[in-house]
Amino acid sequence: MTSTPERATWAEDAVAAHAGSEHLRTEEQVLERIERARRRRPRVREERITLAHGAGGRATSTLIEAVFLDAFRNPELERLGDAAAVGIGVGDTRIAFTTDSYVVSPLFFPGGSIGDLAVNGTVNDLAVSGARPLHLSAGFVLEEGFAVEDLRRIVDAMAVAADAAGVRIVTGDTKVVERGKADGCFITTAGVGLLDRSVVLDAGAARPGDVVIVSGPIGDHGVTVMLARGDLDVESDLVSDTAPLHSLCADLLDAGGDGVRVMRDATRGGVATILNEIARASGAAVVVDEAAVPVRTEVTGAAELLGIDPLYIACEGRLVAVVAEERAEAVLAAMRAHPTGAESAVIGRVAEDPPGLVLLRTAFGGTRIVDVLVGDPLPRIC
Amino acid sequence: MRFVDEFRDPEAARHLARGIAELCEPGRRYAFMEVCGGHTHTIYKHGLEDHLPDDVRLVHGPGCPVCVLPMGRVDDAIAIAEHDDVIMTAFGDMMRVPGGHGSFFDAKAAGADIRMVYSPLDALKIARNNPDRRVVFMAIGFETTAPSTAMTVLRAQAEGLENFAVFANHVTIIPAIKAILDSPDLRLDGFLGPGHVSTVIGCRPYEFIARDHAKPLVTAGFEPLDILQSVHWLMRQLAEGRCEVENQYSRVVPWDGNRRALEVIGRVMELRPWFEWRGLGFISHSAMQLREEFAAFDAERLFDVPGVRVADPKACQCGEVLKGVLEPWECKVFGTACTPETPIGTCMVSSEGACAAYYNFGRFSRARVRGATLLADPVVMRR
Structure with missing residues (x-):
């Protein structure tokens, strides 16, 4: 008790890195200083990868920007969209190109399997980029001892999902690793789609007055997978929302035309993460009305139990669209007319102030920030 | 709901x-x-x-x-977790709490077997399923969680489990x-x-x-x-x-408390002479440890922990924030060196910490937003 205490040197270093800022007196000045600090170039502080780096929140974006983007930097990648838009050297023809890996646990859950996710997830990345999905590749990493019967079930699900989405799986790869070096089955899919519409979709295109729409109740997938793991000993009738969004996106674009600014599918990190990307890219505020956000009772209940916010829970068949006010009514009607978007709802608007932030008007009548997710208590949801 | x-x-x-407004005395x-x-x-x-x-x-x-857990205790827990045969179990809140040499997340990435649980009984289940490993539960919390830790120790004793222990950090309010x-x-x-x-x-x-x-x-x-x-x-x-x-909480809180819960705490635990609180320093009789008769379940006695005190970083003002002397944003490192992703002080770690709550939910000028015209309008098209 009397010995000289150690000092945490990393903490002293962190403080030194931010030294020099004068002592500020007003809350407003402090808030501005914080926003400046948040805009600084991201740096990976950890010596090793932690689960937080895969959670879709701030640690993931730091890793992407500080490691991957730093090494691969090019204009297509810099947009960090769901899919890259690239020319193929034939006239003005442009394609959307995307890839995604699937490590969900358990492999089978109410409403689907890793196979459904692997097809729908990649189809959706293409669809929300405004592309018509065409072809997919599928790479499998299998663990020694994995049941062939389970692999068949997964692959059959992929075939059905590909049919439903109107895409073909045209190339693939298989690797097997020793027992214990993977967890049954991991899948990576890539996809290409044709960008045959003139509309330009970009998270930075949102502007004050625009309307924010979500295509149905949020968080079903994440909660379903969590309950399927059995850690919580809670039973429910909830099923995953995994679904292809290509035809909903087509109807949405037909109805909204140039008035559609952004479409994103709300997967890892949930709706909150998408809204933060939109706010940050556009330099505007996104103001969400908590009472207007559709969430099923079972999801609200599970979220209350776990102390997490449904806005951060992954969906696998829900999109967020930002639409110019004058087209919002037509877009909402078109979405509701589509079976996948029957429960679409307007959840908020884009505003001017405070720039770059997502604000929530709580059902209780207050206001708070919805920030980028920091950690994730729920790994391997997709 | x-x-x-x-x-x-x-x-x-x-x-x-x-x-409330009507009861305010002017000035x-x-x-x-x-x-x-x-x-x-x-x-x-x-x-x-x-x-x-x-x-x-x-x-x-x-x-x-x-938030009140001092860095040295986190280091001690990590030292226990680093034993090859140990599975450390903890609530999710604990994972990002920084010690003098990193957090549970960092230790886990470096190879320690650290698992998140929702209850100490989950830790007991892990112990039953892994008889060749030693399972340690990182027990934190006030009198709220102490009864469940105590019950778990009693259950482990009744079952004759020899590979389960508790690293007790229970504090009293x-x-x-x-x-x-x-x-x-x-x-x-x-x-x-x-x-x-x-x-x-x-x-x-x-x-x-x-x-x-x-x-x-x-x-x-x-x-x-x-x-x-x-x-x-x-x-x-x-x-x-x-x-x-x-x-006000009479639908849940009995005036005299929960006698059975108090009894079970008293049976398994006793007050420590003193305990260090993050930001508040040493407070006498403010924490609990397992009684001598439960030494077989006490990680502090079973493992040789370093027990080194790690001083709070000089710039960190967690203590003032915890005592309510400073608003979170008045701390010198708030939001710049100390953020939820790189917390220096523990108030920035847990979602219950004052700094994390302010940073995550309240980091905007309420006065400015109240004055903004767009927010005065109905946000959403009602239909």
Whole structure:
């Protein structure tokens, strides 16, 4: 008790890195200083990868920007969209190109399997980029001892999902690793789609007055997978929302035309993460009305139990669209007319102030920030 | 959702807010401390301060068990977890808490087997399923979680499990409140009593606060209307010149506490002579350890922990924030060197910590947003 205490040197270093800022007196000045600090170039502080780096929140974006983007930097990648838009050297023809890996646990859950996710997830990345999905590749990493019967079930699900989405799986790869070096089955899919519409979709295109729409109740997938793991000993009738969004996106674009600014599918990190990307890219505020956000009772209940916010829970068949006010009514009607978007709802608007932030008007009548997710208590949801 | 929405009704909130505003004496400023981190979380999550008059301020107290854990204890836990045969189990809140040499997340990435559990009974299950490993539960929390830790130790003993141990960091709330009341730079008009702790200890232990320190206390529930109503009760006491302990959370909190829970704590644990609190320093008789007869389940006795004290970084002002002397944003490193992704102080780690709650939920100028015209309009097209 009397010995000289150690000092945490990393903490002293962190403080030194931010030294020099004068002592500020007003809350407003402090808030501005914080926003400046948040805009600084991201740096990976950890010596090793932690689960937080895969959670879709701030640690993931730091890793992407500080490691991957730093090494691969090019204009297509810099947009960090769901899919890259690239020319193929034939006239003005442009394609959307995307890839995604699937490590969900358990492999089978109410409403689907890793196979459904692997097809729908990649189809959706293409669809929300405004592309018509065409072809997919599928790479499998299998663990020694994995049941062939389970692999068949997964692959059959992929075939059905590909049919439903109107895409073909045209190339693939298989690797097997020793027992214990993977967890049954991991899948990576890539996809290409044709960008045959003139509309330009970009998270930075949102502007004050625009309307924010979500295509149905949020968080079903994440909660379903969590309950399927059995850690919580809670039973429910909830099923995953995994679904292809290509035809909903087509109807949405037909109805909204140039008035559609952004479409994103709300997967890892949930709706909150998408809204933060939109706010940050556009330099505007996104103001969400908590009472207007559709969430099923079972999801609200599970979220209350776990102390997490449904806005951060992954969906696998829900999109967020930002639409110019004058087209919002037509877009909402078109979405509701589509079976996948029957429960679409307007959840908020884009505003001017405070720039770059997502604000929530709580059902209780207050206001708070919805920030980028920091950690994730729920790994391997997709 | 039934039984939840009723406690979040904005109309009832406005009614209570009017009641609070009517009780404000012109020119007087009021400061109430919510002792419990669960309250802090509710206040920020629901934007509750928007309902309060400008002259009524809520001060966030030390009742977040993660926030008061000193860095040295985290290092000790990691040293235990680094044994090859050990599975360390902890609540999710613990994972990002920084020690002198990194957090549980960092230790896990470096190879330690650290698993998140929702209850100490889950840790027991892991012990049963892994008879060749030693399973240690990182026990944290106030009197709220101590009974479940104690019950788990008793169950392990009854089952004859030899590979289960507890690293006890349980703290007690009353000495912390005393430390705050004795702090000379404190200006408080009353307390919101911690609801969950009170389900175990009841309301009687708070009576000295009203009697000896002339501060009213209302034990409050965790829904936003509970908190607003408790503030209203505090204001009513002040207006009527009363100074008492009142129980707003009577649907859960018995005045005399939960006798069985207290008994089971007493059977398994005893007070430590002293314990270090992050930011508050050493407080005597403020924490619990396993009794001698349960030494076989006590990780502190089974493992050789370094037990090195790690000083709080000089720039960190967690102590002042925990005592309510500083607002989170007044701390010199708030939001720049210290953020939720790279926390220096523990107040920035847990979602119940005052700094994390302010950073995550409240980091904007309320005055400016209130004044913004777009927010005055209905946000959403109603149809």
